[in-house]
Amino acid sequence: MSTGVALLNFGEPERPTRETVVDYLERIFYANADIEGETTEAEARERSRQLAQRRAPALIEEYEEIGGSPLQSHADAQATLLERELRDRGYDVTTYVGMQFTEPFIEDAVERARSDGVEQLVGLPIYPLCGPSTTVAALEELTDAIEAAEWDVDVSELTGWHRHPGYTRARADNVRSFVETQGLSLEGDARLVFSAHGTPQYYLDEGSRYVEYVEEYCEALAAQLGVDEYELGYQNHENRDVDWTEPSIERVIETVDADRVVVEPVSFVHEQSETLSELDVELREEALEAGLDFYRVPVPYDDEQFIDALADLIEPFTGGFEPGYYNLRQCQCRDAPGAFCLNSPRTR
Incomplete structure (x- = not known):
């Protein structure tokens, strides 16, 4: 069975133009509008735009200072290495990168996987420490994108995995x-x-x-x-x-x-x-x-041990065996069918 692995991430603008940075920030602020209390959609969008315009100059300065964000290139490298490792293990796997707040978006990853005809899809947020605005929100976006595409595909999700x-x-x-x-x-x-x-x-x-x-x-x-x-x-x-x-x-x-x-x-x-x-x-x-x-300490984004750990998380789904064998259990933070993590307590 061919498997698509959607590596879900936050995203950052590679080129710090004002337009791209403001749009990026506006998406973030709108996605987290609830933290400021109840409001209408129109008010939330206007507030998000104002916050984005206020924050943008300082963030653009940061990006210019570091020569733009390497997050996208690092994410692409991880996807390539993970696909290679899983294929070396004998699995028919293709990886796709989808970002919450910059292109390629999560919906783009879903569309590419659908076009490739994968038979099952695994969502893996590249956030080791599970949080609501990162891990959970990314998987919710994945679900929404699959439903919007009216794609009937077998889906599994992985949430918190820092305990690997x-x-x-x-x-x-x-x-x-x-x-x-x-x-x-x-x-x-x-x-x-x-x-x-x-x-x-x-x-x-x-x-x-x-x-x-x-x-x-x-x-x-x-x-x-x-x-x-x-x-x-x-x-x-x-x-x-x-x-x-x-x-x-x-x-x-x-x-x-x-x-x-x-x-x-x-x-x-x-x-x-x-x-x-x-x-x-x-x-x-x-x-x-x-x-x-x-x-x-530099981030070991392309470290062989790290890639091996990601491959281990995916392996029960590509290999067709019980996720519990690798101590993956029903996630509590993301209470949805087919959502697994390493953080849930073992039940009898």
Whole structure:
């Protein structure tokens, strides 16, 4: 049976023109309009446009500083490597990249898969730590796109997968390799700092377990690295007057008791503006002002172990065996038939 794997992602403009950046931001703000309370569709769209126009100049400056976002090229590379690995395992698989907020959109990925005549489709959001505005929203868009296309296809979904041991091992090995290359140690006068993408408190109040996932993942990663003491901060985007996750990564850097910090961006599986600008430029400046030497671990987006872990997640569906054999169970964050994750508790 031929299988299409839709790799779902956030997206970022590769070329920072004002039009593309404003459109990109407007889509994001509109998709998350609920966090500001009830409103009409027209009011939400107008508010989103205003926020986008206000935020755009600073974001364009960030993109220009880093030479545009490499997220798309990294996502394409991951898709190619994953398809190759699954084919090497003997499966008839084609991968498709679909973005929530930039082209190619998720609906474009669905259309390409349909045109290719795949017999089953697997949706895999490339967000290891499951959140409502990322993982869940991307899969909802996938469902909407399939229904809009009136496509009768067998669909499976994968949500939270940060507990995959191969993925955790890949990130730990990547940190270890970076530290050794830089001639550093994670003991003594250096402090390991995990930086996670923040989320509005609204989603946590609504029941999202995102912070729990972040905290348990950081604990496991630190344990694999043999680190007892570490810090965790959140990269918050406070463009609206709403509460976000605490502590912020800036607050952590201001208060950390060390001579140097090694920052591991745990939420990210591509280099993008949040790593290349927010961390490498803005947070570096904060660290230097606080008298700290600053080191940021590169994202292992094309690491062989990482690609192997993604292939493992897909394999039960391409191989036609029970997902539970790989500890995939019915997702609780995405309560829909055929949605599986590694986070759900085992039931008898």
